Amino acid sequence: MKEHPIIQANHLSKIYKTDLVETVALADVSFEIKKGEFVAIMGPSGSGKSTLMHLLGALDKPTSGIYILDGENVENLTDDELADIRNRKIGFVFQAYNLLPRTSALKNVMLPMAYGGIPKENREEIAKKFLKMVGLEDRMSHNSNQLSGGQQQRVAIARSLVMNPAILLADEPTGNIASAQAEEIMAIFQRLNEEGHTIIMITHEPDIAQHAKRIILLRDGKIVEDGNGYRQKIIGKGEG
Ligand SMILES: Nc1ncnc2c1ncn2[C@@H]1O[C@H](COP(=O)(O)OP(=O)(O)OP(=O)(O)O)[C@@H](O)[C@H]1O
Ligand SMILES: [Mg+2]
Numbered sequence: 001m002k003e004h005p006i007i008q009a010n011h012l013s014k015i016y017k018t019d020l021v022e023t024v025a026l027a028d029v030s031f032e033i034k035k036g037e038f039v040a041i042m043g044p045s046g047s048g049k050s051t052l053m054h055l056l057g058a059l060d061k062p063t064s065g066i067y068i069l070d071g072e073n074v075e076n077l078t079d080d081e082l083a084d085i086r087n088r089k090i091g092f093v094f095q096a097y098n099l100l101p102r103t104s105a106l107k108n109v110m111l112p113m114a115y116g117g118i119p120k121e122n123r124e125e126i127a128k129k130f131l132k133m134v135g136l137e138d139r140m141s142h143n144s145n146q147l148s149g150g151q152q153q154r155v156a157i158a159r160s161l162v163m164n165p166a167i168l169l170a171d172e173p174t175g176n177i178a179s180a181q182a183e184e185i186m187a188i189f190q191r192l193n194e195e196g197h198t199i200i201m202i203t204h205e206p207d208i209a210q211h212a213k214r215i216i217l218l219r220d221g222k223i224v225e226d227g228n229g230y231r232q233k234i235i236g237k238g239e240g
Contacts, residue, residue, distance in 0.1 A: 004071050006167060006198050007033035007056060012065035014051050014221075025051040027221040028065070033200065035166070038193040040209040041202045042230070043218030049202045050171055052218070056200060057090055057169050058082050070166065087116050091160030093170040097152045099144035099159075105131060105151075106140040109159045116163050130158035134188060150181030157188060168192060170201040174208050186211045206234040 014026040026048045033039055041049050054060040055067055058074050067074045070089060077085065086092075099108045109127040118126065131140050134154035144152055153173060160168060168189070174182035182205075190211060193199050203209050210231055217225040 003035060004068075005032040006035045006070050007031075007200075008066075008068035009052075009056070010066040010068070012052070012055055012062045012067060014048070014055065014060075015063045024221055026055070026062070029218075029221070029223055030065075031216065031223065031226060033198060035198055036193070036196055037214060038189070038199045038212045039201070040212035040215045041200065041218065042204060042209055042215055043224075045204075047218040048221040049218055051221075053169055053171050053200070053202055057092060058086055087112060088163055089166050091163070091165035091168045093153070093156050093160050093168065093173050095172040095175040097144070097156045099152055099155055101145045102143050104141050104143055105136060105147065105155045105158075108144055108155055109162060112159060112163050118163075126162050127158070130161050131155070133161075134158045135184070148177075148181075150177040150184070153177055153181075153185060154188075157185065161192070165197070167198045167200065170199070172202055172204070174203065174205065179207075182208060210234045 009029055009031050012026055012029045013024070016023045016025055029052065041052065043049055055062055058069060061075065069085065072085070074082065100111070106124070106127055109131055110123045113123040113126065128137070128140065131137060134157055136151060136154055136158070139147060139151060144155060147155065153176070157173070174185055186208060189199055189201065199212070201212065209215055212231070214227060215225070215230045216223055217230055
């Protein structure tokens with residue numbers, strides 16, 4: 001039996017309405033992503049990248065179009081069902097980390113498991129395993145505000161992984177950090193992808209994007225390129 005794509009976006013549009021203006025953030029975007037793909041989303045500021053990521057993460061619903069996440073039409077799910085699916089299937093890594101301040105790295109990483117029904121006695125061990133994986137075994141008791149930007153981002157990655165999500169969504173995961181640390185984070189993503197996680201990452205940095213095997217390029221809320229072509233251009237530039 002043919003496996004369904006983990007992500008099916010069918011004619012997704014998103015229009016933000018305020019009293020004064022309507023902004024078309026996404027205009028009729030369609031694509032599929034198969035299990036195990038590593039995809040980068042690129043495009044100028046305001047082109048709709050974060051809007052698309054919010055839809056893919058089921059954090060928001062499209063104005064029109066159909067979004068099917070791992071075979072389920074998101075439109076038909078209740079808020080509780082959505083929250084549950086997000087927690088079980090999707091790991092989020094955002095540019096602003098979203099860590100709790102004055103709270104240890106370990107506690108931050110344990111948090112999704114409290115909502116996710118992981119038995120209390122297992123949470124610490126699992127959290128430690130992922131903090132170790134991102135190279136932070138010696139920073140687990142530091143509060144998040146006592147960590148560097150790159151370290152905070154790695155805590156956010158560890159936190160995104162404790163529920164073993166099929167999909168990792170990352171919005172500018174290397175946006176605020178030095179390039180050596182960014183490469184470390186890409187090495188982690190690469191390893192996760194090899195282990196079978198589907199990774200979708202927004203970036204405006206060609207050096208970062210080339211780690212993905214497929215690049216979706218957005219402009220004015222539309223897909224203007226999708227595939228390997230843009231990556232070839234980036235790599236070509238790098239060598240020439
Ligand atoms: N909540 C909102 N209300 C109204 N307009 C919005 C809202 N969120 C985003 N927009 C608009 O939608 C468009 C797409 O925004 P989006 O955040 O998706 O862009 P982006 O590609 O992620 O940009 P950046 O690279 O700067 O993060 C922009 O023109 C933005 O001004
Ligand atoms: Mg954005």
